[in-house]
Amino acid sequence: MGERDLLPPPSAGEGIAAHTILLRPGADLTGFRDAARRLVAHGVPPGAVTWGIESAPSLFGGGAAPASETPLVLPRAVAALIPGVVPHRDPERYGLLYTLIWRSLHGERHLMEVASDPLVHRLYRMSKAIGRDLHKMHAFLRFRRVEGGEGERYVAWFEPDHHILEAAAPFFVRRFAGMAWTILTPEGRAVWDGTTLTYGPPGSRTDVPEGDGFEAGWQTYYETTFNPARVNPKAMKAEMPKKYWHNMPETASIPALLRGAADRTAQMIEREPTVPARREPARAVAAMADQDPKTLAELNAIIRRTEPLVPGATQAVLGEGSVGATLAFVGEQPGDQEDLKGRPFIGPAGQLLSRAMAEAGIDREASYLTNAVKHFKFTLRGKRRIHEKPTAGEVSHYRWWLDRELEFVAPKLVVALGATAVLALTGKSIPITRARGPFRFDRHDDRFQGFITVHPSYLLRLPDEAKEEAYAAFVDDLKRIAALGAELAA
Amino acid sequence: MEEVLAKKLRILADAAKYDASCSSSGAPKRAAGKDGIGSTTGAGICHAYTPDGRCISLLKILLTNWCLFDCAYCVNRRSSNVPRAKFSVEEVVNLTLNFYKRNYIEGLFLSSGIIKSPDHTMELMTRVAKSLRRDHGFAGYIHLKSIPEASPWLIEEAGLYADRLSINVELPTEASLSRLAPEKDGAAIQGAMAQIGERIIQAKAEKRRFAPAGHSTQVIVGADDTTDAALISKSELLYGSVGLKRVYYSAFSPIPDGSQILPLKAPPLAREHRLYQADWLLRYYEFTAEEVASASEGGMLALDIDPKLAWALKNRDRFPVDVNKADREMLLRVPGLGARAVDKIVKARRHATLRLDDVARLTSSLKRARPFLIAADHRPVGLTDRVDLRAKLVEPARQLSLF
Numbered sequence: 018m019g020e021r022d023l024l025p026p027p028s029a030g031e032g033i034a035a036h037t038i039l040l041r042p043g044a045d046l047t048g049f050r051d052a053a054r055r056l057v058a059h060g061v062p063p064g065a066v067t068w069g070i071e072s073a074p075s076l077f078g079g080g081a082a083p084a085s086e087t088p089l090v091l092p093r094a095v096a097a098l099i100p101g102v103v104p105h106r107d108p109e110r111y112g113l114l115y116t117l118i119w120r121s122l123h124g125e126r127h128l129m130e131v132a133s134d135p136l137v138h139r140l141y142r143m144s145k146a147i148g149r150d151l152h153k154m155h156a157f158l159r160f161r162r163v164e165g166g167e168g169e170r171y172v173a174w175f176e177p178d179h180h181i182l183e184a185a186a187p188f189f190v191r192r193f194a195g196m197a198w199t200i201l202t203p204e205g206r207a208v209w210d211g212t213t214l215t216y217g218p219p220g221s222r223t224d225v226p227e228g229d230g231f232e233a234g235w236q237t238y239y240e241t242t243f244n245p246a247r248v249n250p251k252a253m254k255a256e257m258p259k260k261y262w263h264n265m266p267e268t269a270s271i272p273a274l275l276r277g278a279a280d281r282t283a284q285m286i287e288r289e290p291t292v293p294a295r296r297e298p299a300r301a302v303a304a305m306a307d308q309d310p311k312t313l314a315e316l317n318a319i320i321r322r323t324e325p326l327v328p329g330a331t332q333a334v335l336g337e338g339s340v341g342a343t344l345a346f347v348g349e350q351p352g353d354q355e356d357l358k359g360r361p362f363i364g365p366a367g368q369l370l371s372r373a374m375a376e377a378g379i380d381r382e383a384s385y386l387t388n389a390v391k392h393f394k395f396t397l398r399g400k401r402r403i404h405e406k407p408t409a410g411e412v413s414h415y416r417w418w419l420d421r422e423l424e425f426v427a428p429k430l431v432v433a434l435g436a437t438a439v440l441a442l443t444g445k446s447i448p449i450t451r452a453r454g455p456f457r458f459d460r461h462d463d464r465f466q467g468f469i470t471v472h473p474s475y476l477l478r479l480p481d482e483a484k485e486e487a488y489a490a491f492v493d494d495l496k497r498i499a500a501l502g503a504e505l506a507a
Numbered sequence: 508m509e510e511v512l513a514k515k516l517r518i519l520a521d522a523a524k525y526d527a528s529c530s531s532s533g534a535p536k537r538a539a540g541k542d543g544i545g546s547t548t549g550a551g552i553c554h555a556y557t558p559d560g561r562c563i564s565l566l567k568i569l570l571t572n573w574c575l576f577d578c579a580y581c582v583n584r585r586s587s588n589v590p591r592a593k594f595s596v597e598e599v600v601n602l603t604l605n606f607y608k609r610n611y612i613e614g615l616f617l618s619s620g621i622i623k624s625p626d627h628t629m630e631l632m633t634r635v636a637k638s639l640r641r642d643h644g645f646a647g648y649i650h651l652k653s654i655p656e657a658s659p660w661l662i663e664e665a666g667l668y669a670d671r672l673s674i675n676v677e678l679p680t681e682a683s684l685s686r687l688a689p690e691k692d693g694a695a696i697q698g699a700m701a702q703i704g705e706r707i708i709q710a711k712a713e714k715r716r717f718a719p720a721g722h723s724t725q726v727i728v729g730a731d732d733t734t735d736a737a738l739i740s741k742s743e744l745l746y747g748s749v750g751l752k753r754v755y756y757s758a759f760s761p762i763p764d765g766s767q768i769l770p771l772k773a774p775p776l777a778r779e780h781r782l783y784q785a786d787w788l789l790r791y792y793e794f795t796a797e798e799v800a801s802a803s804e805g806g807m808l809a810l811d812i813d814p815k816l817a818w819a820l821k822n823r824d825r826f827p828v829d830v831n832k833a834d835r836e837m838l839l840r841v842p843g844l845g846a847r848a849v850d851k852i853v854k855a856r857r858h859a860t861l862r863l864d865d866v867a868r869l870t871s872s873l874k875r876a877r878p879f880l881i882a883a884d885h886r887p888v889g890l891t892d893r894v895d896l897r898a899k900l901v902e903p904a905r906q907l908s909l910f
Contacts, residue, residue: 131858132851133865156552160609171608191538192546195644196608231605234508234516238606241520242567243557246760247776252560256553267555274558285763298575298585301623302690305575308624309658319660324637326663410709410717414663 037067040111043180043204044104049111053118054086063119068111094129095121101144104180113140150178154185157261160198161229171198174222174264182207183216190214201225222264232266239267245278246285313340313425316418325392326414327407331356336387336422343506344498345385345428345465346370347419349437349472353402356393361386366474370434373473373488377495379502385426389441390415412441423461429505431458431465432498435472442467453494455501466505470494508605516602518592522572522583523618526675526725527757529553531564531613531648533720534670543644545607545614547670551648552613565616565650566606570594570631574620578677578688580730582762583620589764593622599635600643607647614648614670615639621654621690629657629665636668648720655699656692662699666706670720671752674699679741683731687768697749700724704749721752728782729759729775734806736799739785743796746789756782781808788815791846792839811901816842819879820897829881830861842900843876875900 036056040048056066095117102110117140121128131137160171171193177185182200186207189200193209200207201220208215253271262268310316317335325333334351337360346362354364362370374381389412395402419441423431433439433456439447442458449471458467471494476487508516531551538546553562571593572583582589594602603615617635619628632651639645650671653662666672674696678684681693703722710717724745726738742754758779785808788794792815800806802818809817819826819842828837830852838849848870855861855869863885867873878887878896 127858130854133855133859133861133868135868138868152552155548156554158610162609169608173610188546188548193544193608193610194539195542195544229609231508231609234513234602235606235609235611237513237517238520238566238611239555239557239563241517242524242563244524244559244561244760247559247561247758249560250558253556253558256560256562257556265555271558278558285765288765302575302585305621305624308626319658323660323664326667408709408713408715410706410713410715413706413709414660417659417663 063116245281327394330392338385342385347438350390370473515592527755539646545647567616570619576690579766616650618652625654625656629661655696666717672718673723675725700749723753725755735808736806740796785814826879843872
């Protein structure tokens with residue numbers, strides 16, 4: 018908008034003078050917004066404004082920035098609609114939008130909610146057309162790789178229906194941020210060099226390289242994925258109107274696909290079913306049904322080669338002890354030292370467990386020790402890796418392995434050390450204080466008996482004065498476990 | 508692109524096209540980091556349409572069409588005589604990235620025949636997803652067709668990389684499954700779907716990533732004698748019990764080299780279309796499967812009118828409905844009024860009394876809605892009692908037949 022558009026002071030009482038507002042060609046959101054602010058400020062009704070387009074087509078020329086006026090306070094729905102209509106090529110768009118603004122500010126605040134109002138209806142349809150144009154540009158634009166030069170560079174030519182280049186470009190920036198690309202249109206170009214987006218003069222189709230190494234492959238895919246038994250060109254054209262076809266390489270195949278479809282389908286239907294191939298790979302089929310790990314070692318090999326299902330760990334920490342052990346202890350997850358050495362219960366909590374087991378008369382070497390979760394989860398604080406409790410979902414990720422592991426070990430009694438182990442064995446969150454002692458793990462009831470006690474790391478975290486008593490209680494639990502185990506093994 | 512790769516693509520895209528789903532929707536909006544590529548938009552984008560009217564959103568291919576299974580309806584069953592091929596993990600990754608960079612696709616939909624074992628196959632598929640995400644920083648859409656016979660820990664891993672996991676029910680009853688897909692096991696399918704469903708809910712609550720676009724399934728229509736009512740009731744069950752996002756209905760399609768135990772006939776496309784409409788009634792229009800079934804004849808949906816109209820014609824005493832007064836739930840039942848139109852009506856009538864002209868601006872199918880509606884200037888006198896109402900509302904023959 019130039020100086021010539023400056024409005025006269027509000028007229029006092031006399032008839033309102035006609036105003037002509039000239040905006041830049043294309044989508045001049047800034048110009049429109051400034052004009053609307055002025056017009057409203059001066060009380061100019063829609064009927065007194067004529068909207069036009071500057072004749073000098075300086076789409077990307079600078080132009081003096083107009084002094085900004087006081088922003089209008091518009092209902093949110095109105096403010097949201099405006100940028101979605103401004104790119105429309107209908108010359109009446111600015112007038113319609115200004116009418117909407119005017120009415121919204123003059124007694125019809127909720128106008129946008131009345132979708133049945135003819136003005137709102139028309140503007141909705143215009144914004145829908147813009148939305149569709151944008152969507153089709155995001156969908157149907159095809160890049161071609163420019164060979165030679167450094168790095169990967171891509172160019173596309175597209176002809177939108179409306180003035181949407183600037184509205185469409187951010188999508189491509191987000192999606193292809195790491196690529197250098199240029200989008201050419203008849204009204205202007207958008208250029209992304211990997212860091213900055215700039216707009217420039219129009220281009221032409223001939224500015225795009227003739228071919229691309231993957232275009233034939235794409236066409237092959239297009240032809241192949243078509244199902245000739247479901248021909249429906251009407252549905253295709255409704256979503257991909259013909260006007261887009263000349264810029265989409267794959268559409269060259271359409272006529273041939275349509276011509277051949279009926280014959281191909283008839284052939285498929287009429288053709289006698291062929292005799293099944295003699296391929297009866299009986300051994301392979303039998304082997305396929307036999308994929309489950311057969312031993313603990315096979316299962317452990319799978320666990321070891323699977324990447325952590327919680328991020329960060331050095332390695333999987335497998336269970337330790339012998340198959341057939343009477344007692345199996347299930348902890349939470351490996352800690353810092355366990356993660357580095359690859360063995361369970363060797364850190365401070367593990368040492369405490371060893372001591373308590375010895376005091377209770379349990380031979381650690383003869384027991385089986387494992388964790389609900391096989392990988393260490395932590396947050397990094399400085400150089401220290403601080404243990405982080407696994408979530409219920411993460412415990413579920415690992416539950417299958419624990420179940421299978423216990424099947425192989427086949428202990429008589431499984432001891433859940435702490436809440437995470439309980440969660441893994443029962444699928445439920447159960448407070449330790451309430452469930453401590455012998456416990457039925459329903460899902461495993463037919464296979465082994467259960468016992469719940471605290472995790473030794475809990476003892477380490479207690480204040481000194483409480484430690485002794487809690488430790489004694491833990492040893493008592495272990496004694497009961499030893500007795501129960503002996504009873505079950507007998 | 509090398510000729511060898513193009514040849515594989517031809518075989519392995521052909522083998523994958525009978526899966527109806529190509530949706531790239533439901534993923535949270537995200538964009539790749541500095542060295543990566545790709546973004547998701549939430550609603551997904553259809554990058555092209557083939558002359559069957561279906562959209563191409565994802566590169567939909569099989570890793571291999573070699574298969575040890577022998578499912579009668581499937582073009583890739585081991586006894587079929589189709590040409591075979593196998594992609595390497597790197598080839599799929601490479602193809603996906605190069606198609607993506609040219610803006611041909613939203614991402615990858617990878618499925619596979621079973622080679623060696625379900626576990627081996629599932630591991631290969633997960634390796635593709637993992638390589639795209641980790642080696643290439645790919646943030647586009649990935650849909651993995653999971654293999655229900657694979658060990659459950661492999662599904663746990665796949666969900667960390669995929670946006671969507673799906674497991675095909677294929678046939679709605681155990682009897683059909685054992686007759687037509689002898690290697691498949693209904694219990695395994697249910698178990699895997701339940702596992703995925705539970706994990707998606709947990710991950711959402713814990714703000715972790717596990718198949719954020721949800722899971723879906725496909726059921727084949729017309730390969731056995733299951734009725735529409737039974738199919739819809741199965742879908743209702745799945746939406747409720749395992750939290751499925753979508754059920755896809757795929758009209759059994761004649762395939763090159765069809766099996767001897769299936770009749771080779773035209774696919775019931777109109778039937779498939781009505782099933783999708785009925786499915787929408789479940790998901791967006793607050794119908795129950797029982798209500799949909801009540802509008803069918805002998806369990807089969809009418810082919811000449813849509814299921815919502817069929818229900819309305821059988822429940823004429825509930826109409827006409829006053830657009831200015833009726834509650835949302837009842838407006839949703841009016842034939843010709845979509846969920847969006849209903850929302851607009853409910854909003855607009857707070858500020859204005861709606862006339863028929865107003866309603867016409869809010870829906871594109873006033874003609875169908877008219878006999879069921881009361882507006883400020885319109886009352887359909889006795890129209891809902893007319894015996895010929897059905898005939899008047901039948902759509903002209905749709906372009907869904909074969910020739």
